[in-house]
Amino acid sequence: MEQFKDAHYFxxxxxxxxxxxxxxxxxNDKLLMLAASLKREIFSLEYLEAPAGLVPxxxxxxxxxxxxxxxxxxxxxxxKSLSTNEVVIGITIIxxxxxxxSLETFLNIYSQxxxxxxxxxxxxxxxxxxxxxxxxxxxxxxxxxxxxxxFLLSGSDNLVHVYRENPQDxxxxxxxxxxxxxxxxxKTPSPVVWIDILHYNNERITAFSCECGYVKVTKVDTNTNKxxxxxxxxxxxxxxxxxxxLDKNHVNLVVVxxxxxxxxxxxxxxxxxxxxxxxHRLDDGTVFTTCLVADVDFDGNKEIIVGTSSGxxxxxxxxxxxxxxxxxxxxxxxxxxxxxxxxxxDGVKELVVSSMIGIHVLQHDPVFIQxxxxxxxxxxxxxxxxxxxxxxEG
Amino acid sequence: xxxxxxxxxxxxxxxxxxxxxxxxxGDLDNDGCNELVIGNDEGVIAIFKGKEKIQTxxxxxxxxxxxxxxxxxxxxxxxxxxxxxxxxxIYEVHSQxxxxxxxxxxxxxxxxxxxxxxxxxxxxxxxxQSSSESTLDSDLKNTKVLKxxxxxxxxxxxPANIKxxxxxxxDSDGQIEVVVGLxxxxxxxxxxVKNPCKTTNDFFKENxxxxxxxxxxxxxxxxxxxxxxxxxxxxHHSYNGRPSILVGQPGGTFMRIRCQMDEGEEELxxxxxxxxxxxxxxxDYQFLGISRMRNPNISTEIxxxxxxxxSAESVGKIGESTNISPPYALATLDxxxxxxxxxxxxxxxxxxxxxxxxxxxxxxxxxxxxxxVCSWDGQTYILDQSKNSVRFHLEEPVRAFQSGWYYLNPDQxxxxxxxxxxxxxxxIIYYDIPLKNLICKKFEPDEATLSQLFVDKSxxxxxxxxxxxxxxxKSKAELVSSLLYDD
Numbered sequence: 013m014e015q016f017k018d019a020h021y022f023x024x025x026x027x028x029x030x031x032x033x034x035x036x037x038x039x040n041d042k043l044l045m046l047a048a049s050l051k052r053e054i055f056s057l058e059y060l061e062a063p064a065g066l067v068p069x070x071x072x073x074x075x076x077x078x079x080x081x082x083x084x085x086x087x088x089x090x091x092k093s094l095s096t097n098e099v100v101i102g103i104t105i106i107x108x109x110x111x112x113x114s115l116e117t118f119l120n121i122y123s124q125x126x127x128x129x130x131x132x133x134x135x136x137x138x139x140x141x142x143x144x145x146x147x148x149x150x151x152x153x154x155x156x157x158x159x160x161x162x163f164l165l166s167g168s169d170n171l172v173h174v175y176r177e178n179p180q181d182x183x184x185x186x187x188x189x190x191x192x193x194x195x196x197x198x199k200t201p202s203p204v205v206w207i208d209i210l211h212y213n214n215e216r217i218t219a220f221s222c223e224c225g226y227v228k229v230t231k232v233d234t235n236t237n238k239x240x241x242x243x244x245x246x247x248x249x250x251x252x253x254x255x256x257x258l259d260k261n262h263v264n265l266v267v268v269x270x271x272x273x274x275x276x277x278x279x280x281x282x283x284x285x286x287x288x289x290x291x292h293r294l295d296d297g298t299v300f301t302t303c304l305v306a307d308v309d310f311d312g313n314k315e316i317i318v319g320t321s322s323g324x325x326x327x328x329x330x331x332x333x334x335x336x337x338x339x340x341x342x343x344x345x346x347x348x349x350x351x352x353x354x355x356x357x358d359g360v361k362e363l364v365v366s367s368m369i370g371i372h373v374l375q376h377d378p379v380f381i382q383x384x385x386x387x388x389x390x391x392x393x394x395x396x397x398x399x400x401x402x403x404x405e406g
Numbered sequence: 407x408x409x410x411x412x413x414x415x416x417x418x419x420x421x422x423x424x425x426x427x428x429x430x431x432g433d434l435d436n437d438g439c440n441e442l443v444i445g446n447d448e449g450v451i452a453i454f455k456g457k458e459k460i461q462t463x464x465x466x467x468x469x470x471x472x473x474x475x476x477x478x479x480x481x482x483x484x485x486x487x488x489x490x491x492x493x494x495x496i497y498e499v500h501s502q503x504x505x506x507x508x509x510x511x512x513x514x515x516x517x518x519x520x521x522x523x524x525x526x527x528x529x530x531x532x533x534x535q536s537s538s539e540s541t542l543d544s545d546l547k548n549t550k551v552l553k554x555x556x557x558x559x560x561x562x563x564x565p566a567n568i569k570x571x572x573x574x575x576x577d578s579d580g581q582i583e584v585v586v587g588l589x590x591x592x593x594x595x596x597x598x599v600k601n602p603c604k605t606t607n608d609f610f611k612e613n614x615x616x617x618x619x620x621x622x623x624x625x626x627x628x629x630x631x632x633x634x635x636x637x638x639x640x641x642h643h644s645y646n647g648r649p650s651i652l653v654g655q656p657g658g659t660f661m662r663i664r665c666q667m668d669e670g671e672e673e674l675x676x677x678x679x680x681x682x683x684x685x686x687x688x689x690d691y692q693f694l695g696i697s698r699m700r701n702p703n704i705s706t707e708i709x710x711x712x713x714x715x716x717s718a719e720s721v722g723k724i725g726e727s728t729n730i731s732p733p734y735a736l737a738t739l740d741x742x743x744x745x746x747x748x749x750x751x752x753x754x755x756x757x758x759x760x761x762x763x764x765x766x767x768x769x770x771x772x773x774x775x776x777x778x779v780c781s782w783d784g785q786t787y788i789l790d791q792s793k794n795s796v797r798f799h800l801e802e803p804v805r806a807f808q809s810g811w812y813y814l815n816p817d818q819x820x821x822x823x824x825x826x827x828x829x830x831x832x833x834i835i836y837y838d839i840p841l842k843n844l845i846c847k848k849f850e851p852d853e854a855t856l857s858q859l860f861v862d863k864s865x866x867x868x869x870x871x872x873x874x875x876x877x878x879x880k881s882k883a884e885l886v887s888s889l890l891y892d893d
Contacts, residue, residue, distance in 0.1 A: 019846045021411040023799065041880070064794070065845035068408055310890055323413070344411040358848035359886030372411055378849050381890070386855050388889050393858055 013317075013327050013341040015309070016363055019356075019375035020068040021344075026051040030252065030302060030348045031086030031151055033366045038131055039097045043353050045364060046073075047371050048084040048103065056133055057371060059356050066356055068373075075103065075137040077120055082107045085117075086152040090161050097131040099124055102163050102175075104149035117145040119152070119165060119175065121184045141184060143175065155209045155216075157193065158234075166204035172197040172220070195239050196220075196230035210256040210263065215240065217280075219265055221251035227267055229256075229280055243284045247272065257305040259314055266316055268303045271296070274318055274328075276335065291316065291328050292337050298322040304350035308363065308376075310384045319347030323367065345369040408846055409797040412824075412836040416814075418454055421831040422446030424806050425470050425490075426763065427570060429827055431810035432474025434556065435499040436482045439813035442825060443485060444806075444833060445469025451487060453556070454833075456814050461555050467491050471586075475573030478598050478621065479581050485556060486573065488586065492566035494624060497556040562624050565594065574641040577665035578649050584624060585651055587636040593653060593663065596624040630689065632661050635705065638764070642710025644731040654708035655691070657701060658738045664688045692749055694736070701740060707764035710734040712745075713775040714791055733791060735777045737764040743779055745791060753793045759785040763807035769822050769841050776844070778824065780807035786824060794844040798836075802828050812837055851886050859885075 024047055032048040045057040054073050059066045078084070082105045092098035100123045107116040121141045147167035154161050163175040163184065174194055175184045190197060196216075202224040210217040211234075219229045225247035231240040250270040257264055262279040269275065273290040277283075299321040307314045308327070315338070316328040323346050329338040345367040354361045355373060360381055363374040428445040434453065435441070442454040449466030452459055468490040477484050477496060485497040570587030576595060577583065584596040600622035637654030642662075644650065651663040712733050733747040741761050744754040759781035766775040769788050777789045784800035786807075805827045812823035812835065821838040828834060853874045860870035877885070 017842065018410050018840050019408075021409045023409065061848070065847045068846070307891075342413045344413050354883075354887065356846075356848050357883060358850070359883035360849045360890065361887075369411070375846065376849070378847070381849055381886075382852055382855070385851055385886065385889060389855055389858050392889075 013308070013325060013339050013363075013374075015377040015380040016341070016374040017377055019066075019362065019373045021373070022047070022055065022057045022068065022070050022371040024049045024055065024370040025053060027368045028348060028366065029085070032084060033349055033351065033364075033371065034087050034089040034101075035351055035353050036089040036099065036101075037091055038099075039091070039093070039095055042357060043355050044133075045351070045353075045355065045371060046087060046089055046101070047366065048087045050083050052078050052080070052082060052084060054084070054087070054103070054137075057355075061357070071133075073133055073137045075101075075120070075122060075140070077118075077140040077142055078103070078105055079107055085149050086165075088152040088154055088163065090154045092161055097124070099131065099133070099136050100154075100161070100177075101136060102152050102154075102165075104145070104152050104165065106148065115148070117148055119143040119145055119149065119163075119184075121163070121175070123182070143184060143186070147171075150203055151206055153207055153209075156211055162187075164207060164209075166207060166220075168203050170200045170203055170222075172204055172207065193237055194218075194232075195237060196228070196232055196242070200228075201226050205251060206253045208254050208256045210258065212258070212263070217256055217263055219254045219256050221247075221254045221267065223250060225249050225251055225269075227251055227254060227285075229265060229277075229285065231281070241281075241284070243280065245285045252300065253302050255303055255305055257314060266303050266305060268300045268318060270299045270301075274300060274303065274316070276316070289335055291318070291326075291335050294324075294326065294337065294340065298324065301347055302349045304352055304363075306352045306361075308352070310388070317350060317363075319343075319350055319365070321346045323347060325350075325365070343367055343372060407795055407797050408844070409799070410841065412798060412839065414836065414838050416457060416835040416837065418452075418459060418833040418835075419831060420444055420446065420452050420827070420833050422448050422450065424827045425468075425569070426806050427471040428469045429806045429808045429825060429833075430472050430474055431808055431812060431823065431825065432485075433483050434474055434485055437816060439816045440811050440820065441474075442812065442833070442835070443472050443474065444827065445472050445487060449489070451485075453485075456816070463487075463497065463556065466495065467493060470568050471571035473571045473573050476582050477573055477584060478600065484559070486571065486584070488564070488568045488571050490567065492564050492568065494560075494562045494564050494584075495558055496560035498559045499556055500559075560620055560622075564596070564624065565592075570636060570639045572639050572641060572651070574649070576641060576649050576651055576663075578647065583627065585639060585641075587639045587653065589635075591632045591635060593628075593630040593632065593636070593639065593651070594626060595628045595665070597627055598622055599625045628665065630661075630663055633691070637706040638708055640708050640710040640734070642732075642734050652708050652710050652734065654706035654736065656703055656705055658704070658706050658736055658742060658744065659691065659693045660706065660708050660736065662690050662692060694744070694746060694749065694751055701738075704738045704740045706739075707737045707762070708734065709736075709764045709766055709777070712766055712777070712791065713768065713773070735764060735766070737761045737777075737779050741781070743777065743787070743789060745777070745789075745793075752791075755789070755793065755795070757781070757785070757787060759783055761787075763804075765807070765809040767809040767811075767822055769839050770843060771822075778809040780804055780824075780826070784826070788839075788841065788844065790844050796841060796844050798824070800826050800828075800834065802826075802830065805829055849886065851882060856882070856885065 026049040028049050034046045036044040048054045054075055056071045056073055058069055060069050085104045087103050089101040103120045105118050122136050124136050147169040150166040152165050154163050164172055166172045174187045174190050176187050177184050196218045200222050202222045204220045204222055207220040214234050216232045216234050221227045228244045230242040247269050253268040255266045263281050265277040267275045273293040275288050275290050277285050277288045300318055301321055302319045304317045305314050313330050318326045323343040325341040327339045328335050347367050349366045351364040352361050360376050365372040424446050430443050431440045433440050445451040447468045451463040453461040470490040471488045473486045474483050477486050487495040567589040568586045569589050572585040573582055575582055586594050634655045640652050642650050642652050653661040655661055714732050731748050733745050736744045739760050741757040741759055745752045761779045761781050763780040765778045767778050769776045780786045784802050784804050786798040787795055789795045808825040811820040813820050824836045826834045857870040857874040860873050861867050
């Protein structure tokens, strides 16, 4: 991660949590980061283009129906369409009323009323639909479901709830036949902390982890809603994140355990949760909070970056035989979540680290990218050349 | 504005009230590595090197200013401490290896400027005992870092209420002078005049009383009075290397003192025979016409001699432009930061914070000094000479601020450092500031590299390059993205 350079630090006045950042991709391929803080402020972070370079911009968005005294638990956003801006933003809040016994929790869903090419997030923030919850919300995320995008929300009632938009009246409602459409979400022993979903052909692979360390991976055929396989394992303690990823057509799963070393389960479709390796931990003094799987050095193999509560980022690399700790990078504050997206709009993704004090954007070193591009193009032309020659022969 | 968060830091405990000029970075022990020196209102001086405190000097009075420089003109640095009640202490590291060389230096140096008076009586009457604790600590590590502790080599009474201290050659005679700014609008300059009979070695060998073995004394040269309160004083050189003292005056103005006269004048004076070392200077006030109305009561910081990459480059290019002076910077408490060259404001920016400290440091290591300013609430702005800026916020009020080069380890190269003295009795040093560039740019792929992808039957390399050049930014970004991220 030596090649990552500090590009910008967006300060956030009060701390967020592992659920309070969301990427939002707009129709013109522009990427925004939304970040919420405990004290009700929600910021939109983006890069504006200026002749001299990139100008970072932070805007506080006044979302309606977030009463004073409420606290934001989780945030998620998506764009329903690929070509236009049909943005939907979901925010879960907890309202601490004067009567200390009653905690009211809500899922607020914000969406743009009319379709408009001009995207105005403040416009979206004014159009709110409130769903009252009878549980304490945890992770809010979205996924594809029958050509639609639905919200998934895990809660303190040990269930995962699915909210789907009614196309007639544009109202989000919890689907009642969840067991039919999402057979993987059965009642769990403790609240679901993290969910990751991978869509793969006509199959949906869902992994989720619970507060108590229960981890389940299920593959569902999305046409028949039949479970193709389901594997369960139990870790000794809290599992803050599970991440599925495809590597050479194998489905792998990274399980970040709070106090134990992260575990990587390989080729789940073939071996279930039996073929695993653990990633070496540097010390036992910190809590692992999050992870990111991406090829950040463009060598064709994915790296695993794990964030910790003492503000470290560990990068693990695979060297044909084993996973090893390649590098440690220190951040200014405990790491809450990691994203890898092209905020700058130049084709090269940035590593976006959300920490207790704000959002840190780390940019790839341009010289490094330039050299990598040269290498990649050379590799491509080596592959292409024999083909071209053959064509000439023909 | 771009902002950064900093990670690498050192924290030291140091209690007491710290005057703004009582913190400095410099090479005390002449080993080529900078140390951090800080003094407080209780007369305690702490010296930090690398990751530890190496010495504490106690028993002084309110430390108003500390500075490191070759005050005795011996080719080695001393620590100069000026207290608010008007005591000037000079501390030095005396190393055995240096003895032979320093002897030679002593002989070679001219000592013709000595006048016959003995050490000042004030220095003789009061003996401020300064004990150095580091040897008593019997901390092996400490003694390893600093073989010989700093010892006091000179004490002298000078006027009280000094708030600024500058060591520099203000009259271009090749000798370092001491310039002090007082709270009563007075600037004074001194020169250290050596006692020809004493050498550094005598000082350490003799058993005589300290006041008898002083190596010389500070002799007053000049006194100037300013119209208004002094913000800060700095040394500046014009294009022809002529020095001047710039004194920050309220409302973003300054007074310029030239100690060295124009060549013509100098000769005139010499023929009069009136010139006996006391060079009268020329003084002018600069108001720097700026459109924005400025509050005349607002204090001003000034900093001269900014190394400029641009000017160095233009000098190389065109012979004529050698008469461009290096720029200097001004900052006012109301948050205006200006870069000025030859009394013309190159640019000015206004920030919403009370800027109290103005320093320079080549943060990006591009050969050109950047301006580093800090406000009372910990907002730090790093500005290059083209007005690009980066912000860093220490989320804590700041008592004193300094920037410079620091050494974590004598074997490692120096690192950039921002030194904050907080109100919580800590010194925070952020080191190795990871800034290569103050502007954050989009990645721009090399066109020649990309064009290789488009060389085929229909396009030769030149046409392919032309094709790539004509691509719009978005499709270029898409191409880069697909090359990097698509399998």
